[in-house]
Amino acid sequence: MINYNRVDENSIDESRLLPGKKLNNSSRVKEKLIKAFFTISAFTTLTFFIFIFLFLLKEGMKAFWDIGITDFLYSVNGNLNALSRKVFEWYPTSENARYSLLPLLLGSLMTAIPATIISSFFGIGAGIYLAEIANSKTREFLKPVIELFAAIPTVVLGFIMLAVGATFFNDIFMPANRLNAFVSAFALSLVVIPVIASLTEDAIRSIPLDLRMASYGLGATKYQTVMKVILPAAFSGISASVLLGFGRAIGETMIVLMVSGNAANFSGDFFSSVRTLTATIAAEMGEVSRGSGHYYALFLIGIVLFVITFVLNLSAELIINKMRKKNRQL
Amino acid sequence: MRVLTKEIIALVLVLLSVSGCRVKHPDERKVISIKGSDTMVNLVQMWAEEYMKLNPDVSIQVTGGGSGIGIAALINNTTDIAASSRELKEKEKALANENNITYSEINVALDGLAVIVHPTNKISNLTMDELRDIFTGKIKNFSELGGGNLPIVLYGRENSSGTYEFFKEKVLGRNQSGGQNEFAPSTQVLQGTASLAEAVSKDKKAIAYGGIGYFVLRNDVKIIGLKNDRFSLPIFPVKDGRVNYELIRDKSYPISRSLYFYLTDNSKTETAAFMEFIKSPKGQKLVEKMEYIPLITDATENGSVD
Amino acid sequence: MTFSKTNKDIKSLLFVNLVRVLFFILLGVLMLIISKIFIEGIGVINFQFLFDEPKNNMTSGGIGPAIFGTLAVTILMLLFSLPLGICTAVYLSEYAKDTLLNRIIRASINNLAGVPSIVYGLFGLGFFVLFIGKNIDSVLKSGLLFGQPVMLWAASTLAILVLPIIVVSTQEALNSVPKSHRDAAYGLGATKWQVIKSVVLPEAKSGILTGTILAVSRGIGETAPILFLGAAFYLPNLPIVYLCFGDFCLPMINPAEQFMHISYHIFILATQSSNPTVTLPLQYGSALVLIGLTLFSNIIAIYFRYKFRKTERKG
Numbered sequence: 001m002i003n004y005n006r007v008d009e010n011s012i013d014e015s016r017l018l019p020g021k022k023l024n025n026s027s028r029v030k031e032k033l034i035k036a037f038f039t040i041s042a043f044t045t046l047t048f049f050i051f052i053f054l055f056l057l058k059e060g061m062k063a064f065w066d067i068g069i070t071d072f073l074y075s076v077n078g079n080l081n082a083l084s085r086k087v088f089e090w091y092p093t094s095e096n097a098r099y100s101l102l103p104l105l106l107g108s109l110m111t112a113i114p115a116t117i118i119s120s121f122f123g124i125g126a127g128i129y130l131a132e133i134a135n136s137k138t139r140e141f142l143k144p145v146i147e148l149f150a151a152i153p154t155v156v157l158g159f160i161m162l163a164v165g166a167t168f169f170n171d172i173f174m175p176a177n178r179l180n181a182f183v184s185a186f187a188l189s190l191v192v193i194p195v196i197a198s199l200t201e202d203a204i205r206s207i208p209l210d211l212r213m214a215s216y217g218l219g220a221t222k223y224q225t226v227m228k229v230i231l232p233a234a235f236s237g238i239s240a241s242v243l244l245g246f247g248r249a250i251g252e253t254m255i256v257l258m259v260s261g262n263a264a265n266f267s268g269d270f271f272s273s274v275r276t277l278t279a280t281i282a283a284e285m286g287e288v289s290r291g292s293g294h295y296y297a298l299f300l301i302g303i304v305l306f307v308i309t310f311v312l313n314l315s316a317e318l319i320i321n322k323m324r325k326k327n328r329q330l
Numbered sequence: 331m332r333v334l335t336k337e338i339i340a341l342v343l344v345l346l347s348v349s350g351c352r353v354k355h356p357d358e359r360k361v362i363s364i365k366g367s368d369t370m371v372n373l374v375q376m377w378a379e380e381y382m383k384l385n386p387d388v389s390i391q392v393t394g395g396g397s398g399i400g401i402a403a404l405i406n407n408t409t410d411i412a413a414s415s416r417e418l419k420e421k422e423k424a425l426a427n428e429n430n431i432t433y434s435e436i437n438v439a440l441d442g443l444a445v446i447v448h449p450t451n452k453i454s455n456l457t458m459d460e461l462r463d464i465f466t467g468k469i470k471n472f473s474e475l476g477g478g479n480l481p482i483v484l485y486g487r488e489n490s491s492g493t494y495e496f497f498k499e500k501v502l503g504r505n506q507s508g509g510q511n512e513f514a515p516s517t518q519v520l521q522g523t524a525s526l527a528e529a530v531s532k533d534k535k536a537i538a539y540g541g542i543g544y545f546v547l548r549n550d551v552k553i554i555g556l557k558n559d560r561f562s563l564p565i566f567p568v569k570d571g572r573v574n575y576e577l578i579r580d581k582s583y584p585i586s587r588s589l590y591f592y593l594t595d596n597s598k599t600e601t602a603a604f605m606e607f608i609k610s611p612k613g614q615k616l617v618e619k620m621e622y623i624p625l626i627t628d629a630t631e632n633g634s635v636d
Numbered sequence: 637m638t639f640s641k642t643n644k645d646i647k648s649l650l651f652v653n654l655v656r657v658l659f660f661i662l663l664g665v666l667m668l669i670i671s672k673i674f675i676e677g678i679g680v681i682n683f684q685f686l687f688d689e690p691k692n693n694m695t696s697g698g699i700g701p702a703i704f705g706t707l708a709v710t711i712l713m714l715l716f717s718l719p720l721g722i723c724t725a726v727y728l729s730e731y732a733k734d735t736l737l738n739r740i741i742r743a744s745i746n747n748l749a750g751v752p753s754i755v756y757g758l759f760g761l762g763f764f765v766l767f768i769g770k771n772i773d774s775v776l777k778s779g780l781l782f783g784q785p786v787m788l789w790a791a792s793t794l795a796i797l798v799l800p801i802i803v804v805s806t807q808e809a810l811n812s813v814p815k816s817h818r819d820a821a822y823g824l825g826a827t828k829w830q831v832i833k834s835v836v837l838p839e840a841k842s843g844i845l846t847g848t849i850l851a852v853s854r855g856i857g858e859t860a861p862i863l864f865l866g867a868a869f870y871l872p873n874l875p876i877v878y879l880c881f882g883d884f885c886l887p888m889i890n891p892a893e894q895f896m897h898i899s900y901h902i903f904i905l906a907t908q909s910s911n912p913t914v915t916l917p918l919q920y921g922s923a924l925v926l927i928g929l930t931l932f933s934n935i936i937a938i939y940f941r942y943k944f945r946k947t948e949r950k951g
Contacts, residue, residue: 041723153857251752262519287398287490313750408784522908
């Protein structure tokens with residue numbers, strides 16, 4: 001039971017507490033009201049999340065009604081040699097409006113996947129460095145620095161790429177298009193690396209010391225310990241971080257809006273311009289009139305993005321939970 | 331309680347500071363909001379600045395984004411004036427009807443669309459057919475037109491742009507079965523004509539289009555002459571480094587267009603006064619200064635469309 | 637934890653140094669970007685730049701209105717998100733049992749954080765502006781006031797965006813108040829609410845402050861949601877209105893107006909400015925101001941987190 005003598009004088013100012021009261025009915029009601037107040041707040045937050053999804057869903061579903069499901073995958077161009085040919089085009093403002101989402105989805109993937117690959121390489125490396133190689137004073141200093149990296153507003157990164165980066169890469173690679181998927185992937189990695197680095201570092205540091213001691217005790221070198229013991233043990237945490245990083249890359253808007261060239265091309269060339277799902281919403285959101293097919297189509301894109309990032313985040317969270325349970329068992 | 335008093339005071343101050351959202355009284359500062367064309371946005375801003383100097387009690391808010399944005403705002407009833415470098419499409423007229431919006435269309439200035447390439451590009455003029463084939467992606471290399479061996483990189487505006495729509499209709503036109511021709515999907519999309527000029531000045535393979543005002547004073551892009559067919563003389567929209575008014579006014583230059591303001595009919599009196607200013611010689615002088623083509627003062631086109 | 641005595645073999649040495657090099661390349665790129673912005677931008681920043689409005693088609697003048705707009709919308713955003721976020725965190729930390737429903741709430745808050753910011757913007761436009769705003773206008777008969785993209789809706793959208801940050805940081809702060817403090821208060825006869833009000837919340841104050849500052853730094857830098865929720869290209873006047881008591885007038889933020897914003901300004905200058913050569917220094921200057929604000933608030937947050945951890949270790 002509670003030992004009154006152990007009350008720490010520094011931590012509680014007794015004058016702040018009301019003298020002990022017996023809980024009479026009005027106090028009980030008041031307590032219940034207060035609890036209800038807080039409960040309602042929490043449920044309001046939950047409601048926002050559900051509501052956003054439902055609203056997007058409602059408006060997005062009207063797109064299917066207005067336009068037709070297959071039209072979001074491809075349209076049929078009956079004018080070519082009387083053979084119907086599947087065409088993947090996004091021309092929402094034409095007379096013969098075409099709403100294929102595939103070039104946009106491809107564009108998002110073509111910027112997000114290379115960005116995630118580059119970021120995994122550098123991010124996991126940075127995580128390993130911070131967790132295993134740097135001494136604790138260096139780590140205390142450098143970890144916040146990486147987090148500051150994450151704090152740079154994406155519009156500034158886009159601006160730097162436009163002012164300096166695109167021309168830099170243009171001179172090296174001589175691509176067909178100056179603003180292309182590769183340049184955006186590079187800029188995106190600047191955003192994703194801190195995500196992966198931070199989580200990797202957390203994952204590696206949460207591995208108990210015993211495992212390391214055991215490994216070194218058996219005579220393993222640092223290289224062997226890291227590669228064969230620690231990384232496999234932290235595998236779930238690291239994969240969660242990559243998933244979250246990928247979700248961040250797909251959801252990023254300003255960078256791709258500014259440097260990807262915004263051409264709804266359906267090609268696999270990394271050095272050509274692409275148009276992502278996010279940039280499409282950003283570029284066309286202002287010009288849709290409420291109630292037009294284009295308006296609903298943009299909401300459909302919104303749902304697609306919402307679902308993709310939701311799935312990625314959920315998977316990452318499940319993996320992290322599993323990892324936590326496993327670590328407790330270790 | 332002592333703990334919370336500071337927070338409560340801060341909260342009250344902030345709340346007070348936010349309670350300013352009252353309904354505007356008619357005698358307070360009058361606000362006109364103008365949204366739409368990026369082509370026109372600099373011109374509109376000049377008009378706004380000059381007009382506000384003369385009428386300090388009026389406040390004009392200018393936003394760009396493309397003619398499509400202005401027209402959408404018109405249909406959604408979220409702006410007073412929509413600036414547009416093209417006319418309303420049938421779809422838009424129908425939507426306006428559905429939403430019970432009536433508007434008037436006023437021609438405020440004229441403009442010419444120029445086609446630009448990098449200064450080192452050997453091409454100096456094109457026929458309208460060649461222009462169409464370039465931008466639909468049929469012609470892929472400048473060598474097919476007598477220029478150097480450079481794969482063509484197309485630059486264009488986003489699809490909310492009136493310039494985009496106008497160019498598509500006038501230059502790309504229709505194919506044999508009556509469907510609209512589209513810009514090639516590989517066309518790089520940039521926001522705003524100024525960024526198109528920037529891009530072309532940095533890319534030897536580039537070709538782009540836009541309101542002539544953005545190009546005429548730059549010496550890092552080359553404006554191309556347009557011919558109606560292979561045997562006519564090329565027509566250049568510039569003369570001695572300034573815009574050539576006559577060729578655009580009489581439409582000898584193939585891609586000339588009108589710039590419009592669309593007003594919702596429940597507009598305020600201050601909007602009418604602003605329109606007077608724009609049509610006046612003072613207002614049209616600003617049109618000249620910004621490298622657009624002023625209207626001939628007496629013969630202003632003023633159509634009211636329901 | 638470096639165990640340096642055991643990495644004398646070649647592979648380990650190579651490995652360790654390779655990783656070290658990778659890390660410092662990363663750091664180098666970061667430093668390069670920040671110093672480039674600093675070098676190019678610092679020359680532009682002076683009193684005029686920070687307080688004047690843009691002139692001559694954005695080719696001269698300053699970004700005063702943009703800074704004001706940024707601060708105004710951020711204050712509104714905090715006004716909407718702080719109470720809701722803190723109360724939600726209090727519920728989750730103090731009142732909630734580990735039921736399925738509460739786990740769902742926790743999960744949805746974490747997932748709210750992962751939604752792309754442009755989707756929030758879309759929601760804000762479709763719901764706040766075109767639906768709620770229009771209805772408010774028809775009920776209040778105020779003409780075209782709330783039914784258009786204005787600061788109020790931008791702030792609301794940003795508030796939902798930063799809500800997860802505030803909830804999570806506040807939860808962490810509340811959870812790190814030692815159980816012994818709570819037990820002591822209960823032992824003295826306090827009710828649950830009294831414990832929260834007098835013991836837990838005061839001790840969690842610096843953690844809550846950290847969360848606020850993180851939310852601010854996130855909210856300042858987000859451009860996508862405000863693209864079509866009220867950020868304007870050029871406004872001749874600040875979005876304020878005067879509350880007058882006779883001759884004495886107080887300026888107040890008017891949330892029913894459009895506003896200028898630093899992030900939006902950078903975006904516009906970078907992609908659409910009429911004369912990029914002339915505006916480039918201005919772009920660098922604006923970027924520097926924005927980064928300055930963001931980094932500054934983050935550094936404050938880190939400092940508070942550090943100080944907070946230290947006092948917690950003592951207690």
